[in-house]
Amino acid sequence: MEKKIEDRLELYSEIYQKAFEKALKVNPNNARYIASEIFKEIARDMRSELISKLQRENGKNAGTKAEDLVETEDKGKINGNGDKPKEENTDPATVKQRYALHKFGIENVPESLTKKEASEILNSLVCFSREGNREAVNEIVERLNAIDELKTKTNQTSKIAL
Incomplete structure (x- = not known):
């Protein structure tokens, strides 16, 4: 062994x-x-x-039988791995994720940000931070803040037009 x-x-x-x-x-x-x-x-x-x-x-089938597929969909699982379908995987970012994003310098975290998106952003920020690449961290934060500013300006313009 x-x-x-x-x-x-x-x-x-x-x-x-x-x-x-x-x-x-x-x-x-x-x-x-x-x-x-x-x-x-x-x-x-x-x-x-x-x-x-x-x-x-x-001797089992490699493919999934229709009954098995329906049963796993009813349980909210895909292929028995426990993952939710993409349509349902839209849980909002947690308070801790939002707080961490603010600590990195992201000014306004959108309400529509999902857990998965926040996790991906934080993984990148933490990885660059660990390696001492402050320029990359600042670049990501600036891009995210610029996107937020653009959305805010667009919303204000559309409200004025109405």
Whole structure:
């Protein structure tokens, strides 16, 4: 059993190392984050392939039956993985996310911002901040504040026109 664990550890180490090397060439400032995301996707793909292979070996259909699909939709799941459909995945950003965005300098966080969007923005900001890339953090904050200013001006103009 130890040999199997060692082999798997070696495989995962090689995958991460290759992902990191490629990410380093593309974006040296954000290489760790990019490598981690690539690694996660590859690991998911490997698990999916393994599950499909095991299902085929056990004689199960690789495709989903209509009854199973209806049952999983009723439970709010897709393919049994527990994720909500994209249409339903619109929960608003949490108070903590909004607070963190304000701490980074984003002036007005829109009410329509979703948890997922806030999470993606915060991941980028935190990653750049950890690497000491203050210019990238400032650039993101300035862009988001500029978008907010543009929306505010557009709303004011449309109210005046009415």
